[in-house]
Amino acid sequence: MILVTGATGNFGGAVIDFLQAEKKDLGIAALLRDKSKGPELRSRNIDIRQGDYNDPHSLLKAFQGVRKLLLVSGNDVQNREQQHRNVIDAAKKARVNHIVYTSFMRKTNNQNNPLGIVGISHINTEKYLKESGIDYTILQNALYFEALPGFLGEEVFEKGIYLPAGQGKVACVLREEMAAAAASVLAHEGHANREYIIANTRNYSMHDVAKQLSHISGKNVEYTPAEPAEFINVLSMEGLPEENIKGIMAFCDAISKGEFETNTTDIEKLLGREPTSLAGFITITFGPEKGRQGEQGF
Ligand code: NAP
Numbered sequence: 212m213i214l215v216t217g218a219t220g221n222f223g224g225a226v227i228d229f230l231q232a233e234k235k236d237l238g239i240a241a242l243l244r245d246k247s248k249g250p251e252l253r254s255r256n257i258d259i260r261q262g263d264y265n266d267p268h269s270l271l272k273a274f275q276g277v278r279k280l281l282l283v284s285g286n287d288v289q290n291r292e293q294q295h296r297n298v299i300d301a302a303k304k305a306r307v308n309h310i311v312y313t314s315f316m317r318k319t320n321n322q323n324n325p326l327g328i329v330g331i332s333h334i335n336t337e338k339y340l341k342e343s344g345i346d347y348t349i350l351q352n353a354l355y356f357e358a359l360p361g362f363l364g365e366e367v368f369e370k371g372i373y374l375p376a377g378q379g380k381v382a383c384v385l386r387e388e389m390a391a392a393a394a395s396v397l398a399h400e401g402h403a404n405r406e407y408i409i410a411n412t413r414n415y416s417m418h419d420v421a422k423q424l425s426h427i428s429g430k431n432v433e434y435t436p437a438e439p440a441e442f443i444n445v446l447s448m449e450g451l452p453e454e455n456i457k458g459i460m461a462f463c464d465a466i467s468k469g470e471f472e473t474n475t476t477d478i479e480k481l482l483g484r485e486p487t488s489l490a491g492f493i494t495i496t497f498g499p500e501k502g503r504q505g506e507q508g509f
Pocket of ligand 1: 220
């Protein structure tokens with residue numbers, strides 16, 4: 212039995228879709244904290260298990276008979292390190308053989324990570340998982356392409372890109388392709404005690420993003436690197452809450468420092484093809500036949 216956590220979310224939901232598409236008799240279970248969200252999954256023969264990352268007892272019960280488990284990192288950033296420990300501890304007690312964890316890519320592998328608690332909670336979870344004695348696979352996911360529009364702002368075609376991201380580059384990937392890579396790790400053997408960087412095979416600067424936006428719109432979209440202090444002033448004047456400003460600044464700082472730049476090709480091996488490019492994402496999101504909207508958030 213393979214259990215997927217975060218099954219009601221974008222990532223976990225897509226992983227379940229890909230696992231079912233494998234057409235193997237894998238035996239798939241989904242962890243839901245709110246069982247009322249389960250009927251659609253149940254109608255597809257997914258075994259529904261109730262459990263909350265904050266409730267160790269519920270997790271132990273939910274993990275009975277599970278062989279492999281996908282731990283989708285929580286979105287309660289302040290508390291998720293303890294939540295992840297709860298999941299790992301319960302999995303150990305329930306004799307789960309293998310945990311696959313959705314972590315985050317980075318260059319700074321210590322407490323000085325520019326993302327602060329976002330990065331440190333991943334670093335500490337990886338360490339805890341490795342020390343648990345359970346087989347692990349760590350997926351150091353890149354920034355979702357879907358997170359980009361939140362940085363660009365709604366008036367990007369009129370005002371251009373204004374961000375304190377310097378000349379940094381990012382190797383973004385479509386969330387769905389990261390989910391496909393995770394499903395491949397879950398459905399096949401040979402990934403125990405491995406770490407993969409799930410990033411694009413190409414790195415993109417904000418100038419590259421501006422170029423693609425110009426191409427799709429026929430407008431002249433330019434990138435102007437912002438001075439951090441000036442940028443904070445602009446966002447404050449616009450009335451953005453301090454917490455949000457801190458979040459955007461941390462991500463831009465990380466981009467400018469090259470935290471999301473890499474030359475690995477792990478994703479190609481897991482997908483069996485190249486991931487979608489920046490041009491592909493811009494077409495999907497902003498082109499005349501856009502199939503998906505970009506979204507806010509990290
Ligand atoms: P999402 O749609 O917000 O899904 C989060 C999932 O986690 C939901 O199913 C949610 O369940 C579940 N969850 C949250 N707290 C829980 C708890 N205490 N106990 C049990 N389940 C809990 O996020 P996503 O887009 O799928 O992304 C997955 C994760 O990737 C996020 O949680 C975050 O850590 C990380 N992330 C990465 C990037 C990136 O760029 N790489 C961007 C955004 C997020 P409910 O339905 O009950 O709420």
